[in-house]
Amino acid sequence: xxxxxxxxxGKDLRIEIRSRVGLNQIGPFAIxxxxxxxxxxxxxxxxxxxxxxxxxxxxxxxxxxxxxQRSYAIESADAARDGLRxxxxxxxxxxxxxxxxxxxxxxxxxxxxxxxxxxxxxAHLSGGLVLVAACAAGTLGLAAVGTLYGVVASGLRTRExxxxxxLLPVVAPVLLAxxxxxxxxxxxxxxxxxxxxxxxxxxxxxxxxxxxxxFGPLLEDG
Amino acid sequence: MSTQPRALPSDRAAVALRVLGxxxxxxxxxxxxxxxxxxxxxxxxxxLVRLLYVHPPTAWVAFLAYGIASVASLLYLWPRTRAEHFxxxxxxxxxxxxxxxxxxxxxxxxxxxxxxxAWWVWDPLLTTTALLFVLYLGYLALRRVPGExxxxxxxxxxxxxxAFIDVPIVYFSVEWWRSLHQAPTVLNPTTHKTYVHGxxxxxxxxxxxxxxxxxxxxxxxxxxxxxxQDLEDTEGLEIALAERRAEAVVG
Numbered sequence: 001x002x003x004x005x006x007x008x009x010g011k012d013l014r015i016e017i018r019s020r021v022g023l024n025q026i027g028p029f030a031i032x033x034x035x036x037x038x039x040x041x042x043x044x045x046x047x048x049x050x051x052x053x054x055x056x057x058x059x060x061x062x063x064x065x066x067x068x069q070r071s072y073a074i075e076s077a078d079a080a081r082d083g084l085r086x087x088x089x090x091x092x093x094x095x096x097x098x099x100x101x102x103x104x105x106x107x108x109x110x111x112x113x114x115x116x117x118x119x120x121x122x123a124h125l126s127g128g129l130v131l132v133a134a135c136a137a138g139t140l141g142l143a144a145v146g147t148l149y150g151v152v153a154s155g156l157r158t159r160e161x162x163x164x165x166x167l168l169p170v171v172a173p174v175l176l177a178x179x180x181x182x183x184x185x186x187x188x189x190x191x192x193x194x195x196x197x198x199x200x201x202x203x204x205x206x207x208x209x210x211x212x213x214x215f216g217p218l219l220e221d222g
Numbered sequence: 223m224s225t226q227p228r229a230l231p232s233d234r235a236a237v238a239l240r241v242l243g244x245x246x247x248x249x250x251x252x253x254x255x256x257x258x259x260x261x262x263x264x265x266x267x268x269x270l271v272r273l274l275y276v277h278p279p280t281a282w283v284a285f286l287a288y289g290i291a292s293v294a295s296l297l298y299l300w301p302r303t304r305a306e307h308f309x310x311x312x313x314x315x316x317x318x319x320x321x322x323x324x325x326x327x328x329x330x331x332x333x334x335x336x337x338x339x340a341w342w343v344w345d346p347l348l349t350t351t352a353l354l355f356v357l358y359l360g361y362l363a364l365r366r367v368p369g370e371x372x373x374x375x376x377x378x379x380x381x382x383x384x385a386f387i388d389v390p391i392v393y394f395s396v397e398w399w400r401s402l403h404q405a406p407t408v409l410n411p412t413t414h415k416t417y418v419h420g421x422x423x424x425x426x427x428x429x430x431x432x433x434x435x436x437x438x439x440x441x442x443x444x445x446x447x448x449x450x451q452d453l454e455d456t457e458g459l460e461i462a463l464a465e466r467r468a469e470a471v472v473g
Binding site for chain 2: 145148149152153156157158162165166169170172173176177180195196199202203206207210214217218221
């Protein structure tokens, strides 16, 4: 299962490195979102700095939708999905691989966004370990739910509009818990983040487990 | 047409459904009459308390409906119990649940404006209910996407369970975030004494019973409609072909 996951993740990341859709489109999109938040809230750093954790995670959530759509767009071209189904790879491995590739791309994006909130909103980056832990656990949850709903929506005619509606309400706890963890870290009190990190870990573990079980039947159906 | 006897419930079921509908109507009317005219105003809340004969029952029905939809989805996914009627039951129940969630949010909002001073507060129960509303709107949108019956049913069932597992996580994380909602105070868990007395308690109980009847009635009709729609999809084409053939013979 893990070997299959590595194969699928490697394939997705290789396609990304060659096509650079994430780099040329999703990254700039996330930066545009950060700039738009700045315009919406005004130039006052007294307002922007305390809000930076929440704005960061909303930007991540919106980018997750795009990353998941891209992850399945590459399977719909040339009926690659049929190839994936016929490849004999373990469906759980395919799920972990696709989620892993989305996770890797989002983590790179988050590194860039972290610099963005520090520069644009004047967020004081402290509690680095909590920031990284929240990103790792939170993004794993996002990638797992995203990959799961991505396969539900892929192949449907209304997938572009359906995916955000299905995905965003479900990941509300990630937004909440990750924002609170980041808030605590940025405020210089990383000790307060503990419980929120637990929420992120529980969310990630639950949805990775569901994905491993449910991905196979969903992939067969599409 | 030959399809009619199978599509319509048997006479006995139809009569039972009609009796249920009448009972639900009488129950709701009696709740309204008791709630508005017979029960006294509350010591603290005044006439606002009358909204509480409606609000908790609608919330109860919403959660009951989602619970039944989730159980039905699970039964559909379980190979041994897989049957078309569980998929229809899940869809019908979730749809009624969404309607009652909307009613819960509206009635709660009307009650909150004079009590809390705002139409909306970011309280765990409210926030969870609002997220549930959009979660299940997404589920219904997914159900509406056409497709082969079992493919659609399976993906809908999995989506329903993904959504349902989210509910406790949403609730606990939002509760940590902040808490303001009036704790359910009908029954004291330590003394098991009821806090709501006499006519008020009976009216609230009647509200719960009659709204549950309304739920069953609406869901049964929605279920029947779904069954008819499926029948139309599968047999409509054959009927149309037969009609065209008949026309050709006459012509």
